[in-house]
Amino acid sequence: MKKKHFILLTLLAIGIIWCLSWLFISPPALKDYADFEAIKVDTVTENHFTLGKNFLKKKNKNLWEMYSEGEPYEIGYSTGILAQGLLYRQEKAFVSQINELIPSKNYLSFLRVLIAFFNRNLDASISEEYCQEIYGMSQGSNEEFNYIGPAYQRLLNYHGAHDIGHALQELALVGCTSFAVKDDKTDDGKLLVGRNFDFYVGDEFAKEKMIHFVNPKEGYKFASVTWGGFVGVVSGMNETGLTVTINAAESELPTSAATPISLIAREILQYAKTTEEAYQIALRRQGFVSEAILVTSAADRKALSIEKSPSAVDSLYDQNNQLLTTNHYKTASMKSATAYDNAYASYYRMERLKEMINDTTVLGVEEAAFILRDKRGLKNTDIGLGNEKAINQLIAHHSIIFKPETKEMWLSTSHFQLGEYIHYNLDSVFKNAPISSTKSLAIDSLNIAEDPFVQTAQFKGYLTFKKLVKKYINLAEEERLTQAEIDDFIALNPSSYYSHEIIGDYYAKRNQTQQAINYYQNALTKEVASHHEKVNIEKKLSELQGQTK
Template sequence: MKNILFSLLLIVCSLGIFANYLGTAIPLDIKDGSGPPAIFIERTANSHRHIILQGASYHRGLEFGKYTSDVLRMQETLMVSKLDQFIGNSFVQKIFFSTLMLWFHDVDKHIDRDSLEEMQGISKYAPDEFQRLTTNYTRQIAYHGLHEVGQMFVDEDRVDMGCFVSAIQSEQNKWVIGRNFDFDIDGIFDREKVMKWVYPQEGYAYLSVVWPGMVGVVSGINDQGIYASINAAGSDDFSRVGTPTTIVVKNVLLKARTLEEAILIFQNAKTFIAEIFVIGDRKTNRVAIIEKSPARMNVKILTKSEVTANHLESEIWAKDTINAKRKTELTSDLRKKRGLELITENTYKDPISKTVQILRDRSLFDGRQTHLGNRGAIDSMIASQSLIYDMEKNILFVNLGPGTIGKYLGYDLTASFEKKYPVVVKELSADSMTTAEYISWQDSMMKVIEGKRHLAKNECRQTGEILNLLTKKSFVHYDKSRLAGDYSMKCLDNSAQAKIYWKEALAFYPPYEKQRRYLEEKLK
């Protein structure tokens, strides 16, 4: 028996070494690292953080890493702490990472050299303390697959991720695109976002609203008037590896001058997740929704106002089981339905104000009873980016935060690209909710999550203390009501009181089908 166990241990160790050998990215031999120093503009109470990058790709990466190294450390520390919560054992963590490295060992072969060089530059300023996981350069590549891995959990009740886009027209039939990018880990990606202005040696200049360390793009516009953003989706189609979709979008901004050129780049890209891309072409006043999986792609040129969330809608996905689950069991269709309710006219006299109204909408469709933070709402209080693009005037409005409640600053992109410096020309006013109220709501929501963890460990005293605190604050949320019901049953053995809370939770229309099923079973 000992010999068998020893043999198994040798096999596991050998696989780990093999995985690390295959999965560790080999640094590039870089010939050109030239370029002018970056211009870095720090964030203030009434401005965004900006970085203006020029020159060779490796040089741009070095400058990006140098000016944002403190935030790189914060972000990675937070992400690793989340991993520690998910997998507490360091040995199991190593097996997990080795498995991922073996699975995705050749992902760098699907990433263009320009992007890899920039990642290698950034990696010089990545925190060395996490080399216990793998090298700084390998981690930079891996984090660009975070969107692909996270996509599997988008619109699930375990994590706060999701996206929404609206496209409406003015009375002159000019398009205005609005977008909420919902990705919240303790609010860090909202607070620390950066306006990244890139002036490459080859290709078109572009603006990416992104985070320190990120080469890929989730929302951006180039100096040719091509807008591009991504919404995660899901499909039965499978590919082990491919180009991260954020890198595909980056290459669209770098290389596309027209909508047709952008579509061709998407067609030729080998991706390994399903995604929804919204593309705008300012010169021809056209907007397209591209639905793409590893095996299929559909392009829809918009002829009227439209909204999209996190499920695929073309007929080619009619029999796709994962997409059907996204639509019927999760929140994407709820947000889509609410968006369509808000688009009551073909054109709008003030499409900017209408788009703000849509992006800040916190109600459920069909007049269902709700409260702040329902994931079935368009604005579920987790937006790390909220953007509005006025295609006619070439102005991009970006939220100051927190979430959608603060002001939006409008940048004249024509003037900004010409001057190689951000030019603010407009502001959109803040929401009626104050920053203090928003932060108080977020703190209460974190208390609910903490209470759920305590109850899972049968820590009744701590759970009760949290519920008492939330009651004093008059905090309302379906998860809080469900927690109170579960606590009443598990800790107080009071089924009558538990059912009152469960009924209250169900009345708030929890957005996930499994949540509603759970409560319905409890109330039988």
């Protein structure tokens, strides 16, 4: 018996060691950076830090400006060390949101092992250059989250998590909108690009964003809108006037590790000048999930949508001086017939985008901001605030406008894309940085003003609505709402199907069948955000109606 136990324990130990070695990702090979790591951070003010020629400073309450230069590890290391506080707050917000979405600790533990196994070869799908940068950045990570995994491994996995979030469309993590127009569509004939990045991982995650200006040893200088712990690109422009933005497309859950789409976008931004060069980079990289990469180039004055899945790639150039992208494919080889139905948020949003651009004689940056801030539905109907079918879903991590030929960009500040858009000119930025890190790199005289909607009672009511949504969803079964509380809640967002669905759920949970039926029926008279959600409400309604027969 003892011998049997010993054999079982030995096999178990071997299995654990084998499993850990399987899941562990080794750091990349590096040369000696002892001299660079010996440079100390200089704290200029509580919101301004320098490390050699690299610096981080706060522009306003939620926007940070960072400048980095050098080799990949140096860029990553200086970013991680200078932005330690940002890295910590972003990781904390990310982990908190995951815990909220998946409250079961046992299931979370299982998912951690599953994702670690799934991504065990992730580093092999990422270029050595970006592995070194991520490893450098990991030196600024907080040990509080080591229970999830080693810092380097965590940051690698977070880049994959962005792609997995795109695949999990039913969680409503994504719903981006972008467009490019030129010639007779713009007020000066030049290329103009607008983009909403609706990647939602909670309000805390979107609270602080960073505009990162990077001067790499190899490739083009570029600017990228990002957050602490992330080296990929979701929205950016390089010194040649090439822009890159990414939009999720309908996708299956990935079955094996590949290059995260944000790192493909990063490679394009760093190494491409023309749309053809961008396409060739996308062609030779295998991606995690399905994505549309919108590329515009000042060099060839073109806009190109690269539609990429794990198994195929196709592309579409601008037609009639415009190219519009939401969350479905449009090329003949890639498009899905089901996407072309108004019940689907992506198609509905595309139609609204076409409607707004066609209704505008010519577009300048002010008109682009007006479109990106639009909260209404087709034919200007009220579809409720926060609807996925709206161009502005009031969840954006950021919104940005580019003029590639003049290398100008306007970046939104909170709330969402309603706040002031801050103006940057890349020629000016890279001329002045790192010579002077004491003043903002922005040109504030060219900013786009805050949307007046921010100061309205309707917007303040919507913020209250969001807080009450969380509270009412999590009410204990014995807790009760008064009719006045219910009426006040509906009044905060009366045209939203979601207001009525939540109250329907409240009554269904308490076996008040007829009241639940009434509110579900009311919800279905509104513009429901997605086909998936409409089917879900119809299913709940049908089940309750079956109980009353």
